[in-house]
Amino acid sequence: MIFKPEKYSIPDKRMQNFIDPDEIWGYLNNTKPDPVRVKDVIAKSLDKNRLTLQETAVLINANTPELVEEIKQGAKTLKRKIYGKRIVLFAPLYIGNKCSNNCQYCGFRTSNKDAVRKTLTDEEIIREIEALEDNGQKRLILVYGEHPEYSAEYIAHTVNLAYSVKKGNGEIRRVNINAAPFDIQGFRTVKSAGIGTYQIFQETYHPDIYKKYHLSGKKTDFVWRLTSLDRAQEAGIDDVGIGALFGLYDWRYEVLGLIRHTNHLEACYDIGPHTISFPRLKNAANLNIDIKYMPSHEEFIRMIAILRLAVPYTGMILTAREDANVRKEVMQFGVSQIDGGTKLELGSYSENLNEEQDLNREQFHIGDSRSLNEIIEELLDNDYIPSFCTACYRLGRTGEHFMEFSVPGFIKRYCTLNAILTLSEYLMDYAPEKTKIKGWNVIEKNLQELEKSQNIAELKKRIERIKSGERDLYF
Ligand code: SAM
């Protein structure tokens, strides 16, 4: 499938500001959510087409209960139709919280003099990763403040370290990073360490609002941040994640900002973002922020459903910022990845700290502090298949979300099977008895549903091989 660039997304605009607030507001103010048009737009998405800014604005402006319900149902259908039942699991690992920026919403900002600053030593990183492996984690996102200590070389070093730690049957098979933007050479350096996704959030796509929240440090430069993924692409990193911090500005504007960023990447590099994140602002140490723009629960669901429909090929990440019950409810409208067993305090995985969060040691308040196993149980209870799959990335099948979406049968042939294989490993190595029973029942049920699929005989053989002690088998 070929996406046609929208007229303003031309390659000579690389490395330049491509966000025009008037243009975005123009779509929001001038697009009518005629019910027939809403249905047509949903149908276009279900037919596996990325929506334009104007079509997305149609969905955003559709706010009657009936139309909102149609959008939610459309997103649900798309999720099940394209992505199947699996939910990919990962954990964040904060490496260092020193920071030279002054982002008003963040506990690590320079102006928060109460923040306890720390960078994990190599020994501490190893201990943290061993603890994460002991829980069954296979995929991490390493997180850093923006500070001269966290150079591209240092970040590459920590990524290499993460891959090198192996405890028992444990290993980290994919290391993503969320770090401040680099220059092109810096991106080359982190690429050479074998990072998975480079994730960066624009926070807000409105330049004036951006200015208001970013008071000092390198991050004051809206365009340097906005064009970071262009530099990443120039350095050969085509696996990138975008996001906005919801609550800083009007959610409707930010959704169109994310779509504008997506079509810029598609038009310039022929590849859209691998993931979209939509964190909502949470409490942090000594915050003083007006939260009039915080999306309500109902608006949060709407924006997830709209994003799902607008960019059907992209993975969508929902983090533990949200409460367990919110996560459970909104997941059905399009989420494909969640974190589990999340801890934000530096060093807390290995120290097994379970106390109340201390916001001077952590970036923000988390809503879902359940263990990985509790989350896996809930997924199993709700007919999802928890997955730790990293196959595409390791087989060089990059752009896998795009393949899942555009290659007929891809999910059934690869993703569901790999989800089952990685769940089998988890059940053998880390699950308590109760989870084991649930997990094998879910696998059995899915094997019956997959009975006519290609590779089913081989899948059964591989499950037996995992039961006899082999690991890391995938399609
Ligand atoms: N320092 C790097 C940067 O700013 O790009 C790494 C990212 S930061 C450690 C991860 C993300 O957390 C930020 O991009 C921001 O969107 C989000 N964040 C910061 N403060 C937050 C808060 N109070 N509530 C929710 N998310 C927050």
Ligand code: SF4
């Ligand atoms: Fe630093 Fe990132 Fe927090 Fe801003 S969001 S203060 S750059 S850690």
